[in-house]
Every structure is written in structure tokens, then in C-alpha cells.
Amino acid sequence: MKPTCLLSALLPAALLAGCATTADYAAPVAVETQASTQANDLQALVAQVDIPYETFTLDNGLTVIVHTDRKAPLVGVTTYYRVGSKHEPRGRTGFAHLFEHIMFNGSENVDNFDVPLEGAGSTPTNGSTWFDRTNYVETVPTGAIDRALMMEADRMGYLLGAVTQEDLDRQRGVVQNEKRQGDNQPYGLADYRVPEVLLPVGHPYRHSTIGSMADLSAASLEDVRSWFRDHYGPNNVVLALAGDIDAVTAREKVQRWFGDIPRGPDVPSVSTEPVTLAAPVSEEMADQVSQVRVTRNWTGPGLNHPDAEPLEVGMSILGGLYSSRLDNAMVYGEEVATRVSAQAQTFEQMGFLSAEFDLIPDGDRAAAEVLFLAEIDRLVSEGPSEDEVRRAATQVISGQIRSLERVGGFGGKGMELAEGLLFAGDPEYYRKRLERIASLTPADVQAAMQRWLTRPAYTLAIVPGERTLDGAAMGGWGDEATNPPPAPDAGGGVTADRTGPERAIPEVGAIPPLDFPTAERAMLSNGIPVTLVQRDTVPAVMIALTLDAGSTADSPDEAGRHQLMMDMLSEGTTSRGQLEIVIEQEELGADISAISSVDFSRVFLSSLTSNLPQALDLMADIALNPAFEGDAFDRMQAQRLAEIADGLTSPGTLAGRAMGRLLFGPENPYAMASTNGDAEVIDALTAADMRAEHDEWFRPDLASFTVVGDIDMASLLPLLEEAYGSWQAPATPPSHKAIDAPVPAPATRLVVVDRPNSPQSVLVLGRLLPLTGMDQGKEPLELANEVIGNGFLSRLNNDLRETRGWTYGVGSSLPGRVGQQALVVSTAVQADRTADSITVILDQMAAFPFDRPVTDEELQRVTLGNIRGLPNRFETNGQLLGALLGNQLFERPDDYQERLPEIYSSITADAINDAAARYLQPDDLAIVVVGDRAVIDEQLEGLGLAIEYWEAEEL
Incomplete structure (x- = not known):
């Protein structure tokens, strides 16, 4: 996979503003408080998720899915190969991913895939590899569809005559540095260790997709040729075309570019299944981290197993929802953890189930583990409530609705259709999965969790200390101690002769002029400006309340104060407790978040149009009436101090903090505006400081609303007026930000x-x-x-x-x-x-x-x-x-x-x-x-x- 903006993986956000060409301002997940009276009918929500399609298959076995969406002159081209790391033999771990990188170098008629695609306006152009598949994505203007198809066909059919030893050696180095980059992160080696313990040597899902350094070094040019011949035939491919195209047009173009590519061998099916440990296993791993992290792990079923959906919902209730059992018990209740999570990560033939917590600094680990295990056992033995199941299901379904905006790329509609056909034999798998989730009962969830979470588990604790494990030696087959790793590639491989015809890269056709939607403007009775762009592509609305504040509202000796105040907004209001807030969000299937960027503060709302009145009421309460209650402040203060300490173990965070100080010096607020703040400052703050900070910067004369989505101004203004119209500015003038220091x-x-x-x-x-x-x-x-x-x-x-x-x-x-x-x-x-x-x-x-x-x-x-x-x-x-x-x-x-x-x-x-x-x-x-x-x-x-x-x- 190619990094689209490498800096984002290394530096804090404020040093990187402007790194990406565009920003997607979808807010994180959450939203609603009064309960079932406003709850969604889940089946009605599922009915809104629809990706109509047609399919056809060429004589050479290439399967094509076409989805027509004329909202923009774009076509998403998504190519899925039925090959991933689970197909790799011993001694060649990491090869499927390495080959994905090689596929971007060029083919017999294309010198470099990125140059003509980016020249055609493709965004993104990328690929990825995991256990079950390798995929390649590009979203191109309609006039560039022939170029994209020709290039995908050329590397599918006519690659070998262009692959050189130099290409292999360069991409080998890139992938090895991708591995080093992941290994260099705090907790970075745990992802290797969990499958190593859960699965026996030789299990297809045991070794990591990135592989071991030794195996990557051993890959030869002949390995490249064999991998291509054995796995990259059109009969092992699903091609999804989604967007401004129809099936008739697609058939003609696909036949023209792909029709002459001969079939290849069918990728052999892999026979495997989840594994149950014979007995519980517990281990410790020392790493350069600031907090103890305890994880509990099991294997789980594959995506076609009837327990896949109940476990997805159950693990969300355990540690995925903001109102999760572990959050309430460990973060908000006993306050023994700064972070918890749980998830069911499901692949084609098996999955991984995990729950984890980060211990508070100097916390009692043994006591925290007792509480952690007790909450897991309680959910398994008693089962979830109906409301919990509904909230978790609503989050999954509403998230799927919002994802329907993208035709291509990772997570787009083409990917949904392709994965369904590849892994379940049904492009409509996405809908059937949602229908199963919508119909789940607490008994369904409880029964699945009892089947899978009562088995022996692997518990791994990552503790602060000197790292002793070597990531370079991890990720491989697992028997290197008794079977030496393969010898490094000797090099000197000779490039194959041309295997296909000469073909020119198609020119790009006419690109229609950009039609940027016209914004409407209005003003609330208290003077807050409102900007709206109406768009009905999905039944959802996004709202940003922007305040002229941000982290630069802090002087250098206040670094982190404003951001902590913003983070506390959803921790309780004068009429709603923190738990009521997150439950209401989840029932509404909406997202509310508050952020402090460098130059502005924002409260975001993403809501289904049908629930907008209730969601706006909640958003306004969070923004205007925060309680800043003392116990909640103490907890958030402790969490922020832990986050700052954790950042000092991350190489990217360290570099970002140092660069901010170098560039801006001790007097300018930009020096620390891209950080979580200064620990001494945070430690000295009080709940009263939070109230004062909110009073200083949350004022209607510093505010504006920007709205995009499925609503018109006549409907929007009364809702905003009802929620925010009574908000009045104080008599004092607004404060000044010293950004010109x-x-x-x-x-x-x-x-x-x-x-x-x-x-x-x-x-x-x-x-x-x-x-x-x-x-x-x-x-x-x-x-x-x-x-x-x-x-x-x-x-x-x-x-x-x-x-x-x-x-x-x-x-x-x-x-x-x-x-x-x-x-x-x-x-x-x-x-x-x-x-x-x-x-x-x-x-x-x-x-x-x-x-x-x-x-x-x-x-x-x-x-x-x-x-x-x-x-x-x-x-x-x-x-x-x-x-x-x-x-x-x-x-x-x-x-x-x-x-x-x-x-x-x-x-x-x-x-x-x-x-x-x-x-x-x-x-x-x-x-x-x-x-x-x-x-x-x-x-x-x-x-x-x-x-x-x-x-x-x-x-």
C-alpha cells in the first residue's frame, strides 16, 4: 500500500494542515440521548442501503460488476485478485504484498502506473494486500476510463516483460522500510505476537502480511514470475466499475482491453479454520511505552459463519461503542484505564477477537485485570440488553449509509460489491449482512459470545521497559529456530521477453467543467451566519459549528488548556450525563465530535436527515451547556497527562514537538498548538479553568454554521434557530489570539x-x-x-x-x-x-x-x-x-x-x-x-x- 500522505503517520495534525489535497470532515462516531422513543426502525435504515448492479463474465473468466451512479463524472475502478498472504509458502512470507508494490512499477506498455493515472486526474491510485486478497483502486474522470482499463489489463496480462531485478530490489527495500516503520511504533510488535500464539506454525493466517525480513530478502525474480503466472490470471479476478458508466458501455470496453488475456491456473483454495488453544496462555512483552496495555485474544469465525454478525455486535457492546461495557466499568466507573477497545476482525475463513485496556499510570494492574475479566464474563453470562443491541446495530447501519457517497477507492461502493462476490459469492453480501445485524436479538449475541469467548484465551501484557524482541525476525513462518530462513536473493535475474502486443496508452477524453455547488447564506436572529450546500446523494446532513478560537487561543504557558476544554464538552452537560450523551448518539446513529485545531474550534454533527431535530438538540446542549463536573475533569485531566506521556514514546510525536519549538520559539502559540499540550500546564488546571475557557471563546459573535447535505434552507433555519437562537454574546469584546507574536x-x-x-x-x-x-x-x-x-x-x-x-x-x-x-x-x-x-x-x-x-x-x-x-x-x-x-x-x-x-x-x-x-x-x-x-x-x-x-x- 502506498502512503497518500506520509507526514500524517509521523507528525501531529497541526504541523500537517494542508498535507492532503482535501480533507474529509466526517466526524467520529456517536450521537443521541433520550432512548427508544426516537429510536430508528433498523429494517427501514437497511432499506436505505442499496447498490444496484449488473454482472457479466468474459470467456477468460474475468468477472465484472457494474454499478451506475451518475451524480458526478467519475468511475471507480476496483480490481480484486483472489490471492493474499494466506497463499504464501514457507520461506516467502510477505511476498503477496511485495508483489503488489511491483505491480505499480510498470508493465510492457506502461513505464509507471502512477504517472498516466495521476495525469488523468485519478484520486486515489493505490493498492493493498491482506490475508485473503490483493486489490488495486483508482477513481478517474469518465473521460479517462479507457486509460484506467487499458493499464489494469496491461499489468494483468502483460507484466513480465517489464519486471527487472532492479525493480525487485528497489521495492524490496521500500517494503522492508514499511515493515520497519510499523515496528518502530510503540506496541508495534504485538500484532506479530498475537497470531503467533493463537495459531500453529503453518496456519495460513499465522504469519503477517508484511512478512519477515529474511523472507523478503530471499524473494527472487523467478518468484515474481511464478507468482504472476500462478495467481494473476483473469479467472481469479473480480473487476468492479462503479459510477458514471453502464453495463453496456462497460462490457464493450472490458472486452476490448481484457478479452485477449488468457486464463491462468485457478488459485487453489486454502483449507483452514479457527483454532482453539488447549489451555489459556499469558505473556508479558517489554516495549518502549509509557502505559501498560493488556490484551485478551481468541480466534473467531470467518465472515460466512452465522456467528460473524452476532460477534461483531457483541464485541462492539463490549468495547467498541462509546457506551460500551468496558468504557463504563474501567474508564468512567472505576477509572482504572485511560482507553479500552474490543473488536471482531473478520476475514474470509476465520477472524480474530480481541479486547484490551491501557492501564492508568501507576495503576493496580492486577485489580484492573480482575475488573476487565469480570466485565467480559458478565456480558458473556448475562448477555446484552435490547437497547445495547439496537445501538450497536444502528451504528453499523448508519455508517454504511454514509459510506455510499464514494463510488470507488477504499471503502467505496465498488469495493463493497467486489468483496461480497469474492468472499461470499454474492455482491449483495453487504445488504444481507446488514439485514442479519438488524434482526439480531440479545439471545443471538449472547449465544455467539458464549460459543467463542468461553474458550481458552491468549492474554498479552505490553509493559514499559527495554524492547528485547526484534521485529525484523518476526512475522515469518514461525519455525526459523529449527529451519533456517532462506538465503538472500543472489540477484542477477534476467528480464523476460515481451509477452504481449504493443498498445498505446489511451488519451483522456473530454472532462466536463467542475460544477461546484452554489452555497446559500442566511443568518440566525442572534447574528450567527449560516452557509448551506444542499445535496441529496445520501439521506444525511453534516453540520460544522466553527468558532474563531483553536489551540492558538492558548498562550505558550497555557499549552493544551483549550484543547482539554473542547474534549470535555461531551463529558456531560447541565441536563445530560456523559452516559446519556453517548447512548443518545448511538440510538440516533449520529456522530458528534468537538475538536480544537490550530486556528479554530469546531463541533461537528453528522446525522441521518430523519433524526436531525433530535441530533441538533443534543449538539447544542453539548456545545452550549457543558457541566465541567469535577470528577469528569479529574478523569479527563489524568487521561490527557497519560496521552502526553504516551506521545513521548512515539518518534513522530517527539519530532513534531521539537520542530514546533524550533520554528516558533517560546513566545508564539503555534509552537505548541500542534500538540496535546504541556504536562505541567495540564496538571495545574482545574474544572473552573474549563468553565472560564468555555465562557471566553464560546460566543455567537465568534461562531458560524456550515452545512452540507440532504436539507433545504427553509427546513434548516428553524431547526438551528430552535437549538441556538437564544445564544447571546456577552458585553465584553472577544479575546485576541497572539498568532503574530x-x-x-x-x-x-x-x-x-x-x-x-x-x-x-x-x-x-x-x-x-x-x-x-x-x-x-x-x-x-x-x-x-x-x-x-x-x-x-x-x-x-x-x-x-x-x-x-x-x-x-x-x-x-x-x-x-x-x-x-x-x-x-x-x-x-x-x-x-x-x-x-x-x-x-x-x-x-x-x-x-x-x-x-x-x-x-x-x-x-x-x-x-x-x-x-x-x-x-x-x-x-x-x-x-x-x-x-x-x-x-x-x-x-x-x-x-x-x-x-x-x-x-x-x-x-x-x-x-x-x-x-x-x-x-x-x-x-x-x-x-x-x-x-x-x-x-x-x-x-x-x-x-x-x-x-x-x-x-x-x-
Whole structure:
């Protein structure tokens, strides 16, 4: 799988604002309080989930599903291969995923799959591998469907003549760094250990999809050829086309591009099933973590088993819902845990059941485990209530309704249809699953949990300490102690001859102009402005209440105060308790969340249209009437302190905190605005501080509403007026945010934070720019940034990942903030290439544009490719809401998105080169390295820079 924005995996959100081209502002899950009088009829909800389709099969066995959705000129192309890591033999673990990476390198008629697809406006272009399947996704403008189909057909049928030893070696390095990146995270090795204990050696679901380092090193060019010949025939494929296409058109195009590809061998079926341990197993694992985490694990049934849905609902009741049993007992009740979870992770032939908790700092682990096990046993022995089953079912079904906005990509309608056909033999599996969930009774759930959770379990405790296990040696077959791992690939493999005909990549047809919806505006009686875009693609509405506040409302000596206040909004109001709030949310099938971003605070609501009045009432109560009760504050304060301590074990968080201080210094609130705050500040706060913070910043003269969804203004305004019309501003003027406080002059500094036993080093390079978020006309700079680092095809990513294989990905961003902007480059590189990677980054930046001006291909990709991809940016209500909110924050005109084609078309190579020369040079960059000093110190000395050593505990 390719990272779409690598920085998001490494740095706090505020340093990354603007990393992605668009933001999907769907709020996290939750919503409702009075109980069954407002409950949904679950079968009526299921009836709203509909993906009509037609199917046909070519003579070579390729199965095609077509779903027509004309709401936008887009087609989602989703290709599923019936092969995953469970099909790998001993000594070749990780190969299915490695092969997925190789499939993006090119085929006999396509040099690189990403270049022509992104040039056509595809978003996203990606792939993924798991136990049961490998998939490839792209969503393209209707005029590019022939290009997408030709390219998918070319790599399905005519790949081998283009695969070289160099391709294999490079992608091997990329995947090994993907593995290192996961292993480097706190708790990162537990995912290996759980299946190792639950399943015997040789079980198809035992070894990890990423595999072991030794097996990845052993993969040869002949392995690539054999894997392709044995598994990638059209008879092992489901192709789903969803969007602006019909079955007649699809049949002609699919036959044209795929019809000549010969059948291959059928992928052999894998015979396997869940395994029950002979006796309970308990283990401890030491890791560089701040909190003890205890997990309890079992194998579970596959997705076609009748217990799959009851267990999904039961585990949600146990630890998935906000009102879950474990939350109420351990987080809110006895307050012995800072976090709990439970889930049923279901695959084709078996699944994994798990429940876990994070112990409060210095907590009594034995007592917490007794409570943890007691709650599991109580649910199993007594069963859930009817209300619990209904709430869990409502969450699943309403979430599925909201997912119907996307035609393609991960989680889109094409994926739903393809997975149903591949794993259950039925594209309508999604609906039948929901119907089963809607009809579940407490007895059904209890019986399933009794069958599966009363078996012997594997309990794993991850405890703070020095990591002793080696992730490089984990993830493989499991018998390496007695059977040595295979020898590394000797290399020297010879590329095969061309196997298919020469075919040209189709041109992209006409792309209709972007029709960005027109916004309507109104005002409540208290002066709050309301912006609405009406859209009836799904029966749901999204509302954002925005306040001109955010984390920059805190001075540097108050860091974290405002964010803690926002997080406390849903912890109880003057008329509703915390449990009442989460139960009401779940019954309504709505989502309410409160966030503090850098420059703004927001309360989000995502609701089914039918439940909007009740959901708005709850949203208003949460926003306007928080109780800030003392016990709730004490609990949230303790959780925030634990989160800060936990962040200091994460390499990405450490790097982000260090970079914020380097760029903005001690006086500017942006220095800490991207963090969870300062522990000393949080520890000194009181519930009274929270009330004062809320009174200071929650005022109608700082507020606005932005709404997208299935409602008109005539219906919306009375609902908003009823919920918020009585909210009045105080007589005092609003407070001022000191975002223009002094910042240090840019200077070259190299800061190292030691993190022992790190297989990778996290690198962050940054500099403030003489620009603010309010400056208009920055599009040439944004496109120049796409050329150098923002995107999969950027120069930095092509060099460090695709050419050298030293990283899973690298990215640069221009974080979107109202105040002074920064340039930030971030990556995680293998530890032995730390200094080399810094040199490559600096050299690439220095060369653009003086030695390497923007090329014609790059210019076309970032201008015409962006124009063609604009419909993809606004497919969902969340994406559209994000665009509207961005326009408001940066004071852009309503027609900004519709003007983008004209703006991009007018940007010349000279304009991009000029922006790179002025803003993207490596001069005066601050550099932060988080890694193992025993490995990196000698390397860094060779850079010739003065090195500052910072302690993690001081950040």
C-alpha cells in the first residue's frame, strides 16, 4: 500500500494542515440521548442501503460488476485478485504484498502506473494486500476510463516483460522500510505476537502480511514470475466499475482491453479454520511505552459463519461503542484505564477477537485485570440488553449509509460489491449482512459470545521497559529456530521477453467543467451566519459549528488548556450525563465530535436527515451547556497527562514537538498548538479553568454554521434557530489570539532526540516562510511543492523511496494556518541511512529549479492532472464541507474551486520555478532527527553541522 500522505503517520495534525489535497470532515462516531422513543426502525435504515448492479463474465473468466451512479463524472475502478498472504509458502512470507508494490512499477506498455493515472486526474491510485486478497483502486474522470482499463489489463496480462531485478530490489527495500516503520511504533510488535500464539506454525493466517525480513530478502525474480503466472490470471479476478458508466458501455470496453488475456491456473483454495488453544496462555512483552496495555485474544469465525454478525455486535457492546461495557466499568466507573477497545476482525475463513485496556499510570494492574475479566464474563453470562443491541446495530447501519457517497477507492461502493462476490459469492453480501445485524436479538449475541469467548484465551501484557524482541525476525513462518530462513536473493535475474502486443496508452477524453455547488447564506436572529450546500446523494446532513478560537487561543504557558476544554464538552452537560450523551448518539446513529485545531474550534454533527431535530438538540446542549463536573475533569485531566506521556514514546510525536519549538520559539502559540499540550500546564488546571475557557471563546459573535447535505434552507433555519437562537454574546469584546507574536529568525539547526532500539530514524526538516495563510495567489508555490515533495510522484519520494528504497515514503507540506506558514519535510528512513537521507533531501531541494527546473511532464501532472482530478475532491459531503470551511478560514471567494481550472491553466513553468527558488530552498532549515544515537551519531557528524541533543522528557 502506498502512503497518500506520509507526514500524517509521523507528525501531529497541526504541523500537517494542508498535507492532503482535501480533507474529509466526517466526524467520529456517536450521537443521541433520550432512548427508544426516537429510536430508528433498523429494517427501514437497511432499506436505505442499496447498490444496484449488473454482472457479466468474459470467456477468460474475468468477472465484472457494474454499478451506475451518475451524480458526478467519475468511475471507480476496483480490481480484486483472489490471492493474499494466506497463499504464501514457507520461506516467502510477505511476498503477496511485495508483489503488489511491483505491480505499480510498470508493465510492457506502461513505464509507471502512477504517472498516466495521476495525469488523468485519478484520486486515489493505490493498492493493498491482506490475508485473503490483493486489490488495486483508482477513481478517474469518465473521460479517462479507457486509460484506467487499458493499464489494469496491461499489468494483468502483460507484466513480465517489464519486471527487472532492479525493480525487485528497489521495492524490496521500500517494503522492508514499511515493515520497519510499523515496528518502530510503540506496541508495534504485538500484532506479530498475537497470531503467533493463537495459531500453529503453518496456519495460513499465522504469519503477517508484511512478512519477515529474511523472507523478503530471499524473494527472487523467478518468484515474481511464478507468482504472476500462478495467481494473476483473469479467472481469479473480480473487476468492479462503479459510477458514471453502464453495463453496456462497460462490457464493450472490458472486452476490448481484457478479452485477449488468457486464463491462468485457478488459485487453489486454502483449507483452514479457527483454532482453539488447549489451555489459556499469558505473556508479558517489554516495549518502549509509557502505559501498560493488556490484551485478551481468541480466534473467531470467518465472515460466512452465522456467528460473524452476532460477534461483531457483541464485541462492539463490549468495547467498541462509546457506551460500551468496558468504557463504563474501567474508564468512567472505576477509572482504572485511560482507553479500552474490543473488536471482531473478520476475514474470509476465520477472524480474530480481541479486547484490551491501557492501564492508568501507576495503576493496580492486577485489580484492573480482575475488573476487565469480570466485565467480559458478565456480558458473556448475562448477555446484552435490547437497547445495547439496537445501538450497536444502528451504528453499523448508519455508517454504511454514509459510506455510499464514494463510488470507488477504499471503502467505496465498488469495493463493497467486489468483496461480497469474492468472499461470499454474492455482491449483495453487504445488504444481507446488514439485514442479519438488524434482526439480531440479545439471545443471538449472547449465544455467539458464549460459543467463542468461553474458550481458552491468549492474554498479552505490553509493559514499559527495554524492547528485547526484534521485529525484523518476526512475522515469518514461525519455525526459523529449527529451519533456517532462506538465503538472500543472489540477484542477477534476467528480464523476460515481451509477452504481449504493443498498445498505446489511451488519451483522456473530454472532462466536463467542475460544477461546484452554489452555497446559500442566511443568518440566525442572534447574528450567527449560516452557509448551506444542499445535496441529496445520501439521506444525511453534516453540520460544522466553527468558532474563531483553536489551540492558538492558548498562550505558550497555557499549552493544551483549550484543547482539554473542547474534549470535555461531551463529558456531560447541565441536563445530560456523559452516559446519556453517548447512548443518545448511538440510538440516533449520529456522530458528534468537538475538536480544537490550530486556528479554530469546531463541533461537528453528522446525522441521518430523519433524526436531525433530535441530533441538533443534543449538539447544542453539548456545545452550549457543558457541566465541567469535577470528577469528569479529574478523569479527563489524568487521561490527557497519560496521552502526553504516551506521545513521548512515539518518534513522530517527539519530532513534531521539537520542530514546533524550533520554528516558533517560546513566545508564539503555534509552537505548541500542534500538540496535546504541556504536562505541567495540564496538571495545574482545574474544572473552573474549563468553565472560564468555555465562557471566553464560546460566543455567537465568534461562531458560524456550515452545512452540507440532504436539507433545504427553509427546513434548516428553524431547526438551528430552535437549538441556538437564544445564544447571546456577552458585553465584553472577544479575546485576541497572539498568532503574530515574535518567532526566531530562520537558522540551520540540527537537533537529535535519542530513541534507543529504533530501526528507523524520523526526520523532520522545516523553515518558516515570509507568507501567511491569508495571502492569496499561492497556487504556484503549492504546485512547486507538489513537484518537490507533496505526492507520490514527487522528486523526494521518487529518489528516497522508488530509487534508493531507504523509506516507505517522504512528503513535504505547506501547513495551512492563518498565521505564518512553514515548509515541512518529513520521512522515516532506515537507521543506517539517516545522514545520507538528509543529504539527498537537501540536494534535491537545492537543485530545484537551478539545476533541475520543472519538466514538461511535471508541469502537466500538477496543472492538467489537478484540473482533471477536481471532481474527485468533492465527491462526498465531508470533502465538500472541508472545501467550504477552507474557503471561510482563508477568506477565499465562493467560486474559488470553480476558478481552479483557470488558475492552474495559467500557471507556467516559470512561475513554478520562481516559487521554488524563493521558498523551497534548503537554506536555514531546522532539522530534527529522532533515532538511535548508537547508530546515527557517527553518520550525523559527517554532515558538518553543529548538533544539539534534546531529551525526550523535555519536549
